[in-house]
Amino acid sequence: MSQSIFKLESLLETHEQPFVVIGPDLHVLAVNQAWETAFGITRDQHIGQPCCDHQGNCRHQQLFQSLEPYAGMFEAKGEDNVKKLLNVRGYPLLDADGRLYLGESQSLLHKSGSVPQQAGMVGNSESFLRLKNKLQQAAQMPAPVLLLGETGTGKELAAEFIHRHSQSAQGEFVIADCTLFGEDLFESELFGHEKGAFTGAASSKKGLFELADNGTLFLDEIGELPFSQQPKLLRALESGQFRRVGGTTTLKATVRVVCATHRNLAEMVRQGQFREDLFYRLSVFPIDIPPLRERKPDIPLLVDFFLQQLGSLRGNPLTISRAGLVKLIQHAWPGNIRELRNCLQLACGLSQGNTIDEDSIHFMRRVGDAVEVPKVPVDESLAVHESMRSLTVLEQYEASFIAGLLEKYQGNRKLIAAEMNVSERTLYRKLNRLNLN
Numbered sequence: 001m002s003q004s005i006f007k008l009e010s011l012l013e014t015h016e017q018p019f020v021v022i023g024p025d026l027h028v029l030a031v032n033q034a035w036e037t038a039f040g041i042t043r044d045q046h047i048g049q050p051c052c053d054h055q056g057n058c059r060h061q062q063l064f065q066s067l068e069p070y071a072g073m074f075e076a077k078g079e080d081n082v083k084k085l086l087n088v089r090g091y092p093l094l095d096a097d098g099r100l101y102l103g104e105s106q107s108l109l110h111k112s113g114s115v116p117q118q119a120g121m122v123g124n125s126e127s128f129l130r131l132k133n134k135l136q137q138a139a140q141m142p143a144p145v146l147l148l149g150e151t152g153t154g155k156e157l158a159a160e161f162i163h164r165h166s167q168s169a170q171g172e173f174v175i176a177d178c179t180l181f182g183e184d185l186f187e188s189e190l191f192g193h194e195k196g197a198f199t200g201a202a203s204s205k206k207g208l209f210e211l212a213d214n215g216t217l218f219l220d221e222i223g224e225l226p227f228s229q230q231p232k233l234l235r236a237l238e239s240g241q242f243r244r245v246g247g248t249t250t251l252k253a254t255v256r257v258v259c260a261t262h263r264n265l266a267e268m269v270r271q272g273q274f275r276e277d278l279f280y281r282l283s284v285f286p287i288d289i290p291p292l293r294e295r296k297p298d299i300p301l302l303v304d305f306f307l308q309q310l311g312s313l314r315g316n317p318l319t320i321s322r323a324g325l326v327k328l329i330q331h332a333w334p335g336n337i338r339e340l341r342n343c344l345q346l347a348c349g350l351s352q353g354n355t356i357d358e359d360s361i362h363f364m365r366r367v368g369d370a371v372e373v374p375k376v377p378v379d380e381s382l383a384v385h386e387s388m389r390s391l392t393v394l395e396q397y398e399a400s401f402i403a404g405l406l407e408k409y410q411g412n413r414k415l416i417a418a419e420m421n422v423s424e425r426t427l428y429r430k431l432n433r434l435n436l437n
């Protein structure tokens with residue numbers, strides 16, 4: 001295994017989603033701690049194993065041939081040998097010597113109601129307590145909830161909180177990431193499909209709507225849902241009825257809906273980018289999640305919480321110096337709680353002893369803060385650009401990959417979208433999300 005993979009492994013630990021790195025021989029080279037937790041398998045057991053059950057005739061092999069990133073939903077087995085449904089995104093990774101690897105982010109699509117909540121919501125500021133109160137009220141009502149807030153403020157955690165305090169708590173909490181639904185994928189992923197409905201539909205499959213029956217469907221990044229697909233969602237929400245693609249039977253599901261977005265949906269409605277009827281349907285109970293800079297009294301508690309988690313991973317308790325804590329409180333946290341957690345993770349890696357001092361604390365700059373569009377050649381994708389650090393690791397890879405294409409094609413979106421095998425519209429959304437516009 002090359003040195004670069006070791007460097008990559010420590011980078012992976014800053015990634016909150018399960019992440020796996022696969023080599024060109026289609027065997028697993030590295031996984032992060034989030035992956036071990038999600039699947040209940042240790043890295044020692046998994047490294048060196050085949051990439052998946054279909055090794056050699058699979059998405060991984062295809063990526064090594066085409067070098068094209070992919071996204072979609074796939075199954076994988078956990079330690080209990082039970083199949084789990086995953087949202088995956090795969091990317092080509094090149095190390096400094098030009099060796100090719102595959103990085104795949106894998107988020108579990110649903111969490112069973114019987115599984116205890118992994119992490120509670122921490123905070124005691126006035127605005128946090130007001131938020132918690134609103135979430136509790138929302139949980140008691142069947143009305144759809146719209147969570148509005150900047151990236152990293154805890155919208156997903158808030159959605160899970162609503163689910164666990166609602167009458168649907170014993171049902172599934174199903175996450176539908178709308179950034180993954182292109183025009184083609186939406187219907188079959190949300191409503192399922194019958195065997196033979198389209199090329200590649202080898203067997204029938206339940207959609208996310210059906211999986212969430214008697215539970216909660218969390219529609220994350222609802223602002224990214226393609227306009228053409230919005231009436232289909234509206235219809236299903238209004239009637240609770242839907243049909244699988246290629247199916248003739250009308251099915252019914254009782255689904256509690258929570259949506260989230262960092263976009264200004266009302267403004268999108270005004271600009272004709274989001275349907276007004278769907279907007280009103282989804283935003284019956286809108287809740288603003290305040291950014292971390294507006295709830296600074298929560299910082300010491302959050303720091304304690306994350307240090308406890310990091311300390312138990314390292315096997316010894318961690319503390320922070322007073323000057324270190326002051327430095328954290330004074331920062332503006334554009335990436336919110338996610339940025340705070342990543343910052344502490346890096347500080348913990350840089351600290352010699354068990355106390356984090358101010359010198360080990362480094363703040364990340366976002367792409368949006370940089371004056372220039374980052375021009376990172378693809379072959380330097382492991383050397384993360386300074387201005388990209390508060391994106392997730394996965395987003396950094398994606399941003400550096402697309403930045404390489406922007407340079408190659410001098411910003412011509414048609415050519416870039418063609419090379420990435422995505423629509424120009426999808427490319428546009430990605431450029432916005434990664435602040436590459």
Ligand SMILES: Nc1ncnc2c1ncn2[C@@H]1O[C@H](COP(=O)(O)OP(=O)(O)OP(=O)(O)O)[C@@H](O)[C@H]1O
Binds near residue numbers: 016154156262338
């Ligand atoms: N109140 C909180 N207490 C503890 N951890 C939190 C809290 N809020 C958020 N986090 C943690 O911060 C990280 C980001 O949270 P989350 O993914 O819910 O944010 P988000 O608003 O959905 O982000 P995005 O819009 O980018 O998807 C997660 O690791 C989450 O566990």
